[in-house]
Each structure stands twice: as C-alpha cells, then as structure tokens.
Amino acid sequence: MEGDKAQAALTSIPALLARNVAQYGHRLAMREKEFGIWQSWNWTQVAEEIRHLALGFLSLGVKEGQHIAIIGRNRPMHYWSMVAAQMVRAVPVPIYQDSVAEEMAYVLEHCGASYVVCGDQEQVDKVIEVSESTGLHFDVVYTDKRGMRRYDHSHLNALEEVMEQGAAAITGLHEELDRRIASIGYDDICVMLYTSGTTGRPKGVVLSNRNIIETSKRTAEFDHLTHREEILAYLPMAWVGDFIFSVGQAFWTGFCVNCPENGETMMTDLREIGPTYYFAPPRIFETLLTNVQIRMEDAGPLKRWMFKRALAHARKVGPQLLDGKSVGLGDRMAYGVWNFLIYGPLKDAIGFSRVRVGYTAGEAIGPEIFAFYRSLGINLKQLYGQTEASVFIAQQPDGMVRDDTVGVPSPGVEIRIDDVSGEVFYRSDGVFVKYYKNPESTASTKDPEGWVATGDAGFIEQATGHLRIIDRAKDVGKLADGRMFAPKFVENKLKFYPEILEAVVFGKDRDYCTAFLNIDLTAVGNWAERNNIAYASYQELAGHPLVLETLQKHVAEVNESVARDEKLNGCTIQRFLVLHKELDADDGEMTRTRKVRRVVIADKYADLITALYDGSTSVYTETEVTYEDGRKGSIKATLEIRDLEPVAMPSMAAE
Amino acid sequence: MNMMSDDGWVTEDGRTIGGVMLDLKNITLRFGGVVAIKDISFNIRQGEIRAIIGPNGAGKSSMLNVISGFYRPQEGEVWFEGQKRREIQPYEVARKGIARTFQNIALFEGMSVLGNIMTGRLTHMKAGLAAQALWWGKAQKEETKNREFVEHIIDFLEIQSIRKTPVGRLPYGLKKRVELARALAAEPKLLLLDEPMAGMNVEEKEDMCRFILDVNDEFGTTIALIEHDMGVVMDLSDRVVVMDYGKKIGDGTPDEIRNNQEVIDAYLGVAHD
Numbered sequence A: 001m002e003g004d005k006a007q008a009a010l011t012s013i014p015a016l017l018a019r020n021v022a023q024y025g026h027r028l029a030m031r032e033k034e035f036g037i038w039q040s041w042n043w044t045q046v047a048e049e050i051r052h053l054a055l056g057f058l059s060l061g062v063k064e065g066q067h068i069a070i071i072g073r074n075r076p077m078h079y080w081s082m083v084a085a086q087m088v089r090a091v092p093v094p095i096y097q098d099s100v101a102e103e104m105a106y107v108l109e110h111c112g113a114s115y116v117v118c119g120d121q122e123q124v125d126k127v128i129e130v131s132e133s134t135g136l137h138f139d140v141v142y143t144d145k146r147g148m149r150r151y152d153h154s155h156l157n158a159l160e161e162v163m164e165q166g167a168a169a170i171t172g173l174h175e176e177l178d179r180r181i182a183s184i185g186y187d188d189i190c191v192m193l194y195t196s197g198t199t200g201r202p203k204g205v206v207l208s209n210r211n212i213i214e215t216s217k218r219t220a221e222f223d224h225l226t227h228r229e230e231i232l233a234y235l236p237m238a239w240v241g242d243f244i245f246s247v248g249q250a251f252w253t254g255f256c257v258n259c260p261e262n263g264e265t266m267m268t269d270l271r272e273i274g275p276t277y278y279f280a281p282p283r284i285f286e287t288l289l290t291n292v293q294i295r296m297e298d299a300g301p302l303k304r305w306m307f308k309r310a311l312a313h314a315r316k317v318g319p320q321l322l323d324g325k326s327v328g329l330g331d332r333m334a335y336g337v338w339n340f341l342i343y344g345p346l347k348d349a350i351g352f353s354r355v356r357v358g359y360t361a362g363e364a365i366g367p368e369i370f371a372f373y374r375s376l377g378i379n380l381k382q383l384y385g386q387t388e389a390s391v392f393i394a395q396q397p398d399g400m401v402r403d404d405t406v407g408v409p410s411p412g413v414e415i416r417i418d419d420v421s422g423e424v425f426y427r428s429d430g431v432f433v434k435y436y437k438n439p440e441s442t443a444s445t446k447d448p449e450g451w452v453a454t455g456d457a458g459f460i461e462q463a464t465g466h467l468r469i470i471d472r473a474k475d476v477g478k479l480a481d482g483r484m485f486a487p488k489f490v491e492n493k494l495k496f497y498p499e500i501l502e503a504v505v506f507g508k509d510r511d512y513c514t515a516f517l518n519i520d521l522t523a524v525g526n527w528a529e530r531n532n533i534a535y536a537s538y539q540e541l542a543g544h545p546l547v548l549e550t551l552q553k554h555v556a557e558v559n560e561s562v563a564r565d566e567k568l569n570g571c572t573i574q575r576f577l578v579l580h581k582e583l584d585a586d587d588g589e590m591t592r593t594r595k596v597r598r599v600v601i602a603d604k605y606a607d608l609i610t611a612l613y614d615g616s617t618s619v620y621t622e623t624e625v626t627y628e629d630g631r632k633g634s635i636k637a638t639l640e641i642r643d644l645e646p647v648a649m650p651s652m653a654a655e
Numbered sequence B: 001m002n003m004m005s006d007d008g009w010v011t012e013d014g015r016t017i018g019g020v021m022l023d024l025k026n027i028t029l030r031f032g033g034v035v036a037i038k039d040i041s042f043n044i045r046q047g048e049i050r051a052i053i054g055p056n057g058a059g060k061s062s063m064l065n066v067i068s069g070f071y072r073p074q075e076g077e078v079w080f081e082g083q084k085r086r087e088i089q090p091y092e093v094a095r096k097g098i099a100r101t102f103q104n105i106a107l108f109e110g111m112s113v114l115g116n117i118m119t120g121r122l123t124h125m126k127a128g129l130a131a132q133a134l135w136w137g138k139a140q141k142e143e144t145k146n147r148e149f150v151e152h153i154i155d156f157l158e159i160q161s162i163r164k165t166p167v168g169r170l171p172y173g174l175k176k177r178v179e180l181a182r183a184l185a186a187e188p189k190l191l192l193l194d195e196p197m198a199g200m201n202v203e204e205k206e207d208m209c210r211f212i213l214d215v216n217d218e219f220g221t222t223i224a225l226i227e228h229d230m231g232v233v234m235d236l237s238d239r240v241v242v243m244d245y246g247k248k249i250g251d252g253t254p255d256e257i258r259n260n261q262e263v264i265d266a267y268l269g270v271a272h273d
Helices: A002-008 A013-024 A043-060 A076-087 A101-111 A121-134 A159-167 A171-182 A209-222 A240-253 A263-273 A282-297 A301-322 A329-349 A367-375 A439-445 A487-495 A521-530 A538-542 A545-563 A598-604 A606-613 A650-654 B060-067 B090-095 B113-119 B129-134 B138-156 B172-185 B202-219 B230-236 B254-258 B261-268
Strands: A028-034 A037-042 A067-071 A091-095 A115-118 A139-142 A156-158 A189-194 A204-208 A230-232 A256-259 A277-280 A357-360 A380-386 A391-395 A414-417 A423-427 A452-460 A467-472 A500-506 A513-519 A573-578 A618-626 A632-643 B020-031 B034-045 B049-053 B075-080 B098-101 B190-194 B222-226 B239-244 B247-252
Touching (some): A013 A043, A013 A076, A013 A209, A013 A240, A028 A043, A028 A076, A028 A263, A037 A043, A043 A076, A043 A159, A043 A171, A067 A076, A067 A101, A067 A121, A076 A091, A076 A171, A076 A189, A076 A240, A101 A121, A101 A204, A121 A139, A139 A159, A204 A209, A209 A391, A230 A240, A230 A263, A230 A277, A240 A391, A277 A282, A282 A301, A282 A367, A282 A521, A301 A329, A301 A367, A367 A380, A414 A452, A439 A452, A467 A487, A487 A500, A487 A513, A487 A545, A500 A598, A513 A521, A513 A538, A513 A545, A513 A606, A521 A538, A521 A545, A545 A632, A573 A606, A598 A606, A606 A618, A606 A632, B020 B060, B020 B222, B034 B075, B034 B247, B049 B230, B090 B098, B098 B172, B113 B172, B129 B138, B138 B172, B138 B202, B172 B190, B172 B202, B202 B222, B230 B254, B239 B254, B239 B261, B247 B261
Parallel strands (some): A028 A256, A357 A380, A513 A573, B049 B222, B049 B239, B098 B190, B190 B222
Antiparallel strands (some): A028 A037, A189 A204, A380 A391, A414 A423, A423 A452, A452 A467, A573 A632, A618 A632, B020 B034, B020 B075, B239 B247
C-alpha cells in the first residue's frame, strides 16, 4: 500500500528527484568531464544544485507559465536548468545549439521565451542578434563566463551567480518555491520541444509530466533498466530522445548520466565511460563502421586477415548467439576465441564493451551495418518513435530483433494502419498534449479519440506482429508506369557503402529513378591518399573519374539487390550524379537531425534533376552556400552524369 | 576618441591599456653588410595588442627576435618593465615573462599535445632532475599543479579532443593552436605571435582571432603580433607599427595607419593610373 502511495505521488520530475535523493542519495547521478577529469555529483548534490538554481530563477523574477529557453551542449547545468524551470512552474524549451540566428529567432518568438539560458558566448551573441532583429526582450543567463566580461550586464547574468543568489535566498523564496513545486500536476507541461520538421516551420510539441513519466516507466521496465545503468548524454538536448533518456528515464530509474568534455571528445569519452545503455541515430553507427573499415585498410596483412576471418564467423553465428538460439559447440568455441582476439578489443575501442541495451532510430539503418554490430554481440535494437509520442511507438524486444522491422508496439501503445493510405497511427498516454499556439496542426495530427498520424507508411506483419515502415507516407509514390516508388528504401542501401555519405533518390511520377550522391570525405579521402590521387578540394575529389567509377559499381550492386524486392523492384537507379557540395543543415537541405529535405533539394537543384531526365551527359551549375557564421557564397561546377545498365529483372520477364 | 595619455587609456571596448611595458630605442640590427633593422623606436604598452606589419623582408621577424632576445642589435636599447636589458640568453627572456610562437611551427612532433604544452611550464618547475625522473616527493605535487594549469589552457583553447594525440598527426591550424597553448603555459606577460594566422582558412582565422582577443581579455596578456591579413590586423590591434626595408614608416592606431599616405604607398600598393 505504502509503495502504491509513493508511486502515485511521483507525478513530476521534481517529485522523482526528491524520491531519488531519499532512495539513492549517495549514488552518482551525473558526471561531466572537465579539465581532463570526470567530475561527479550524487543525487543529493544534484538536488541541492537544482534547488539553488530554482531559487535563483525565483529571485530573477521568473513567473509561473513563462518560457525558459535553453541553448547549449549537454552539460549538467543545462539539464538542471530544465528541472529548475519545472520547479518554478515555468516551461523549459531546449533549442538546437547549432541553429543559426534566423531559426532561433523563429522559435524564441513563437514560444515567447522571457528567459534564455545560454551555454556560452556564441549562443549569447545569437540571442542578442535575435533580440535586435525582432525587438523582443530576453533576460539571458549564461553558463560559460569566457569572453563575457565586457558585455552590458543589465539583462545578463552568469548562471553561477544566479545559483549563488539562490543559495543565499531569504526564507520567503523557499516557501514560494515549495508552494510552486507542490502545485505541479500530472497533466501540467513538463517540457516543450520543437520538431525539426522536414517540411515547413518547426512546431512546438507540448509534453506533459504524464507523457514523460508514463513513457519512461513503461520503457524502463521493457528493457529492465535499473539505477546501475550508465549513459552518455551527447545527442542534442533539444531532441526528444535526449530528454527521455537523460531526464525521463534517468530520473525514473535513478541511473547515471555522463556528459562529454565537449562535442569533439565524444568517442574518447564514450570509451572511458563504457555505457550500458546507448542510443544513437544510424548515422553514428555508419560513421563508426566507416572509421573501423578505414583503420583496418591501413592495418598490416595479418591483422586484416584476422579481422576478415573473425567478422565472417561473427556474421555466421553472432546474431544467433545474441538471440539465445542454439549454436553448435565448435562454432561457439570459435566465437569465444575470436571474441578474445578481435571482437572484445574492437568493442572496447569503440566504447561498446558494456552495452546491454543499444537503440538506433530516427531513420532506417542499413541491414549490413545493423548486422555488423549485432554479430559482435552488441545488443543493438531498432526503435520507431516521434517527438509527438514522447519517442516510443514501436521497439524490438530482446531476442526478437530483425533488421527490416521496427519491432512490436511499445508497452502501452496501440497501433493502427489506415486501410486506404497505409499510414501508421498510434495512441498512448505518451501522446503529446498539443502543438503550441497551433490548434489547426494539432487537430490535423491528433483526432478526438487520441489517434496520432505518424506521416509514415507501413504495415504490420501478420505472422509476427512486427511493424514495418516503408517510407514517409508523402514520399511514397508511384513511378509513371504505376510501380511503387519508395526513395528511402534505395537510399539506405546506397548509404551502406562507406564512400557514400548521403543519397537522394528521385522517381515519383517519372519513367525511371535517378539519384544524387554525396561522397564521404573521410572514406574517399583516405582511399585517394592510398592510391596517390591528388585533389585540392571536396569538389574536385567528388568529380574525380575514378571516384565516379567506384560509385557506379556500388549503384549497380544496389540495383541488383533492389531488383530482387517484390514490391519495390521499380526503384532501380538508371542515372546518377555526384553532388559538388555536401548536403548541409546550414543550407536548409537537411534538418538538424540530418534528414534530407526532399522538397528543398528538389527545388534548389531543379537544374540537375532536369539534366538527369533529359539525357545530357554533363551539367553546369551554380549553388549558393551558407557559411557557419551566416555569410553566403556560391560554388560553380560541371557535373558528370553516369548511366547504368538496366538490371535483368526475372519477375518482370515472367509477367 | 579616447585620451591617449602616457599613463594609458581605456579603449572603446572597455579594456585598460597601461603604461609602457617594452620600449625599443633606436634599434639597428645588421647581418654582415645587410641592415635588417635601421634605427627603429617604438613601444608596447601594458595590456595592448600591438601589430607589426610590413611587406616581405621588411624586418618584422627580426624585430620579434630582437624582443625575444634571440638577436642582439648592434645599436640601440631594449627596456623591459622600466629596466634596460643587458645582453641575456633567450631562456632568461622566457623567465622574465616573454613567450612566443613561431612562423614555422616549432613543436616536438613526436610528443603528445599535452606533453608539448607541459614543456611550456618548464620555467615553473623547480624540482631536481632525479626527483622529476622518479616522480618523487615535490616533483609529484609540482606536476599535478602544473598539469591543472595546463588543463585550463587546453579548455580555454578548446583542444580537449586532441590532448593525447601526437602533434605530428595534427593538421596545420591545430598545430598553430597548440603552439599558442605552449606559449600561454609559460604565463607570459608579453606574448609574441609570429604570423599566427598564416596558411589558415577563414574559419580557423576567426577562431584564432577569438582566442587572441580572449587571451588578452581573460589573462590581461600583452600581445605583439606579426600578421599579413590586413582585415585581421585592423580589427584586432590597438596600435600598429609599419615597417618597410628595415625602417619604420608608420606608427599609430589602425585608423591612422589606414589613412597614412606613406603606408598606403609602400605597403598597400600605389595605384598606377
């Protein structure tokens, strides 16, 4: 009974914090590497810091219902700011720290933030710029004091000083804070997150305490997470996943969140921490695999041979071992030996030796990439989610992992497939409250019964109950001859090759499919170096005939594999070109979470697409680029277009 | 405009420039028959960023070498912090609080970034050779203290990710930054930078500018720099000295230099029309 009562009262993040102090007081709650050493805080200390911060917010005059934007990298102070904001009943709004001032202006203006917590001078400068261009007024609090000395401090405070003010707070403030904490309800706003949006303006997704806590509770149980887990918080704080993992689940189960030293030390920090619970978008797994492959190519012949043999064996039995299926004794022993010689050291080098539960989501992961990690014995699983669902819609249970599905509905989630459009709908208590100041979008996304449209087309496999996602519903279309067209299916296959960083496939309502490719500078640069190929720029390397030759081979291989798919055999690529610049979020070609924006790309490179379909063998183009500081420039290039032999399609021949 | 008195002034962006720190009086430097520097006088004030510019072969690097004590001028006097400098060895100059970076990077290529920066702390290590070799007693405490200082510099220059990387594997722009870190580790009063931005791309230059300004601001370090990028020089420095063929042809604020006809003719080029 008592347990029930305690559970029932856990209806806000501050309430979870209080429970964690009582239950795990001296266990570590957070670490951050600074000055080369991991600094740590236990739950009691964290609670104290957050309280001081909340009192500091009160003394700054934060009112209930006001919005506090948080812009910075993953640092304890920033997580604490979010919880402190909830304590004073303000709404925390984390914002992508790499957004340029224009994007930031939209979000700050839309949420009407009164206060902004900035990580460093760079962010403060952007906020000041926004303030000047929009005429809005913000009170800014900054974490890193560096370079801030000579700013006008009338509306600018160091976070440290705000906390000191809070620590020295007079008693009245304590009572006010306690009153505010006590008044937080289960259905009150917990956090507001802006979706990056592959189309149109970002939308402010309002998530309640119920959304976050119920989701965290169920999913923590699903994967048997305990207070002993270690995670590395390195994904953008403005992304819903980071909030669920580093705040929701961390506060629910009481595990330790580790913050890297800075953005570039992630790999070293990952290795030092050795997380037990790990999350990354496919992109990171791809990059990691590419790096491993490059390093192996540079290794000696013996090591290369061993690596090849070991991986071949891992591919054969690794996944079965991971799923607990029966494997012959000989194979089992060989796996053990290779594990000692190769898999173990490799996993250690990439920081995965202790990973018990690993997830990838955001986009489909290449089956070969997925298999690589699983064969090493890393329990990598797929997850399908959205900001609007507080992440979880479907996920793969241990032992039922496959590369082509995203798993079964997450606990507490109902899934329905629309009969006509094939679009996936879901309903759960993690479903968002509303889009902030946008009732039309709220109404068109969430129906009165609480069903939410995902915008993705998919189907549920009858035999297993697993959900399969085909593509964005609006991207799925038909070729001119009526065959099904799903660009992402082909793009994912292309992106498995280390040389290909990004691919965009066109073909909707056309006679055949074509593609833009982006080379991966790390992989192709390394290859060029080993083959004595000189190049002066990205553009030159991307247009090198030998590079084109290699990519053409890859495309041909992908075509063969695509041609074998029953539903999507029309999606073979007949012509392609290699772009002269990397697709970039700063140019609006990708979202901040690195998903391609098809409409923008199709519009911006309309001339190239025309060339792909009019039979020309090369095309001249000029492209505007935006530098990191917002200045613009342009690059010119003549791109070669390559044609591919059509694949003999047995199924077509049979018809 | 600010009052520029002898005791110093406050710049437009609120920094305090103090009295004269280094005074060069009628310096002449010859290599055999070649006159590298001809009768040049100028000073560097406490807390300022002072640029030395001029075409190739104007004698800028020689000037920096005179300040750092590497070259001894045949004529003239160097006054540092109110004292006339006698003939001293470069390591004594380092002890007096002058550190520098080089035009052609001079780091220990096989050593890690951390190791290289630690060498900059050498003047602050007092323990004997045996104690240091055995990491014993005082040496241990001393190293911890100095390592902490170095970590703050690593944090300051944002090079955490390459802390353990051998310098030889780093790209050029980062090597330059490591060199700056090593110079800063000596806690200099006066920092000499010989073309800190040569060969860098726009982004690396912007980063370097920010670091130079921040060093000056946070640590109050006086900085003398040679640089070819005019935009950088004009944005960064409080006062500029212009040299041409070993002679001084201009000295003043960036605005004054920009409007100095002799400088425009000699350095920025004469329009032929």
